Amino acid sequence: MNDPTSDKQIAILADDFTGANDAGVSLAQCGMTVDVALSANYVSTAQARIYNSDSRALTASDAAQRVTALTQKIVAHGAPQWLVKKIDSTLRGNVGAEVAAMLQVCKAPAAIIAPAFPTAGRITRNGQCFVHGQLLTDTEFASDPKTPVTSADIGTLLAAHSRAEIRYLHAADVAAALATASASATLLLVVDAQSDAELDEIVAGAESATSRPLLVGSAGLCDALARRLNPCVPRTVLAVVGSMSEIAQQQLAWAAKHPRTEQVFIDINTLFTPAAAEYRQRIVRILVSGRHCLVHTCPDTQARHQIAALCEQQGVSRSELGERICAFLGALTRDVLREAQPDALYLSGGDVAVAAAHALGAKGFSIRGRAAGCVPWGYFSGCLWQRPVMTKAGGFGDETTLLKVLHFIEEKSSD
Known part of the structure; x- marks a missing residue:
């Protein structure tokens, strides 16, 4: 070429x-x-x-x-x-x-x-x-x-x-x-x-x-x-959405309209089974292929109403279940980033963002600006991951927020 x-x-x-x-x-x-x-x-x-x-x-x-x-x-x-x-x-x-x-x-x-x-x-x-x-x-x-x-x-x-x-x-x-x-x-x-x-x-x-x-x-x-x-190497985003809010699900649906995205649904019933390892492999394949990967744990708006039954099944409280899910997503994020190098990391849900930061060994977060109206972006400090990180509270934004984030990274000049 x-x-x-x-x-x-x-x-x-x-x-x-x-x-x-x-x-x-x-x-x-x-x-x-x-x-x-x-x-x-x-x-x-x-x-x-x-x-x-x-x-x-x-x-x-x-x-x-x-x-x-x-x-x-x-x-x-x-x-x-x-x-x-x-x-x-x-x-x-x-x-x-x-x-x-x-x-x-x-x-x-x-x-x-x-x-x-x-x-x-x-x-x-x-x-x-x-x-x-x-x-x-x-x-x-x-x-x-x-x-x-x-x-x-x-x-x-x-x-x-x-x-x-x-x-x-x-x-x-x-x-x-x-x-x-x-x-x-x-x-x-x-x-x-x-x-x-x-x-x-x-x-x-x-x-x-x-x-x-x-x-x-x-x-x-x-x-x-x-x-x-002049074919460009496409920029990619690993989006990890732990929030089960309705607006977060709408944001995922809108972002899925982007022609270069693929979703990975994490079934929380399989988190602690051997099948969980397949999530990492699939996410890595998507990112290496040049596509954005949208990772989420909520298949639809009804899933949030099934938490009580799941807690009873697992023998844990809501708080304990939430901690387990966030810890899993944090570790999954760390393991994926050891094998793939997306251009940015998007973390939706405060607990998920903290879990990912801890899993990566981050000591702080240096804010640089906004990727979208309610999405600050910056860099983790004290860890090996030194590419842009974007965080968003689960219920913030409108249905186009995640799609705007993808466009922001696609259009962002290299630092």
């Missing part, structure tokens, strides 16, 4: 400023130099250069003229290895007119149009855009006060401004379709994508083509391009 410090030339043309920034952030996070030009004459030596036509709210003809002029300036400095037309994931603006204008200038034999942004709930199925499961034209974007969307069908928007052949494809068909493209018969390939994996497959297909196509997509496709050019 390419070195992030190589002289990689990427030119991206967005239709508004925030969209330009969205297009470049994943490239920057993967180690590339990225500049967003606020004027057409901006001179940059960055590996990725992003231009803003500020044309989303213009008429189609005015937008096409502005995109034509900018594209001419881009290619005048030498054709970039990758040319990208960044569009809105909900198709607002002048998608068809701007794609046609860029193709007219760059003479690419094909354009891949893939506006999907799965992590934001925007997917493409059968050539149509859906937002959180709803057809685009049935959402609020259809009545956007500034740039209303008139069709959920991507091909319809393209056909209004181009006579090129339009094909609807799956991600797996991209490479084969590009092999049939030529400068004399430009293809517009509308490609379905419902996951990041499919966006990755689209970029891989584009990279294999003899003549590089124009990429047309949202931040989702730009993220896939960044992963292809």
Whole structure:
């Protein structure tokens, strides 16, 4: 794969400023130099250069003229290895007119149009855009006060401004379709994508083509391009949630929507049996594979009402049972961290946090800031674990708190 410090030339043309920034952030996070030009004459030596036509709210003809002029300036400095037309994931603006204008200038034999942004709930199925499961034209974007969307069908928007052949494809068909493209018969390939994996497959297909196509997509496709050019080692979090509060369970459920998470349920009935050793092995495998691991002891909201029966079965008081569970989770955390190195540790529930600190041999906690509204983060002192630690009282926060913590660590620069 390419070195992030190589002289990689990427030119991206967005239709508004925030969209330009969205297009470049994943490239920057993967180690590339990225500049967003606020004027057409901006001179940059960055590996990725992003231009803003500020044309989303213009008429189609005015937008096409502005995109034509900018594209001419881009290619005048030498054709970039990758040319990208960044569009809105909900198709607002002048998608068809701007794609046609860029193709007219760059003479690419094909354009891949893939506006999907799965992590934001925007997917493409059968050539149509859906937002959180709803057809685009049935959402609020259809009545956007500034740039209303008139069709959920991507091909319809393209056909209004181009006579090129339009094909609807799956991600797996991209490479084969590009092999049939030529400068004399430009293809517009509308490609379905419902996951990041499919966006990755689209970029891989584009990279294999003899003549590089124009990429047309949202931040989702730009993220896939960044992963292809400069794959990052994914940051991971070991989250140990000992709290049985309802909000803690909601936080786990929301965090589980993250595409790179896996949950490990600790059945407290098995804590002191030989089967307990399997928890450590499973958690280590998840972390080593580059995924966040969410460890918890409460399968549902009804479990907290079964504590009395469990105490009677074990012949212990509630306090003694709680101490046993926390001691087990603390030791489990210590043993996992001896074999795996997640980028951060998240401890939910005060007793669990203290148990983990004691198991790791920590002498203190140096606070550095907040990872989310109610989640302080810092470092344990006096022990070998010297990566970020985040703690949260069980009942604090809202349903998105743990998900925000995962994003905080994913975006955190190395100290």
